Amino acid sequence: MLVLFDIDGTLLETGGAGTRALNRAFERLFSISDAFRGIKMAGKTDLQIIKEALSLHGIDGSNGNLQRIMDMYVSLLKEEINNPRKKLKPGVREILDIMIDSRLGTGLLTGNLRKGAEIKLGAFGLNSYFIDGAFGSDHEDRNQLLPIALERFRQKGFKVGPENSIIIGDTPRDVECAKVHGARCIAVATGPYSIDELRQTEADLVVETLEDKEKILDFIF
Structure with missing residues (x-):
């Protein structure tokens, strides 16, 4: 997974x-x-x-x-990035710790340039949680990023495809990126879109925050 x-x-x-x-x-x-x-x-x-x-x-x-x-x-x-207004979203460290303990393939699918992603995550000490991923520096079209991420994980020995991949994001574009390739998506309402707006997408699961660990883990496992 x-x-x-x-x-x-x-x-x-x-x-x-x-x-x-x-x-x-x-x-x-x-x-x-x-x-x-x-x-x-x-x-x-x-x-x-x-x-x-x-x-x-x-x-x-x-x-x-x-x-x-x-x-x-x-x-x-x-x-x-060194400003007092930056903050982690609720439940982030806890859910990432669970991902690591469960030995899942944990990665990134982000519009950030790779170096930008490393800077943002590094400000919170999160880089070590992620094995690899796909980034905004790989392709300008977000919908093209999942195949790139999958190939990178396959090269690292993971047997993964869209059918056993889950994207977690906060916008309809994250959902579309998953669905266009047949992957599943968890939409989390901690960004600019409300939970009601995200429920109108094709997301397989919609949660208020990553603190909804039971729902998220039940869905993943």
Whole structure:
């Protein structure tokens, strides 16, 4: 069994660190302030978000600008993550401890760039919980990330496919990412979507928080 976690809104809140780092990167490189105003970010990959901003502001991303933005963002995120508003979501450490004790394949399926994911998780000492995963730096389309994660786990000796994989996330995009490949999904209402909104998706299980351990574990096992 493979359990793949989203990060933002599911495991933690950065206190706005990601958005601030992106805005600072655009301002520093292109002298554009508040560049991401009006861009909806929930459930999207960082690559998709950055490309939308480049397009919005008429900036060519094919001449190295995309990589420059990503590199600058990661550098600034290291500064921005050190803020008092960041916090873990309820029940996170407890559920991750159970995943490890149960010897499940525990990984990530996140829109974050890999380096960005490591910075965010590292701020809470969570990196060691996750074996591998798929990231927003692998593909801009979130729906393409599950096959990437599965291949990485297979290379590590796990016998996994969509049929024995579960994605845990906080947006309808997490649900869609699972369902398009025939995987299961647990939607958790700790992000921008209410539990009623998530119940209108095709999620196999919807919970208020990761503190709902009994429901989650009954579903997984």
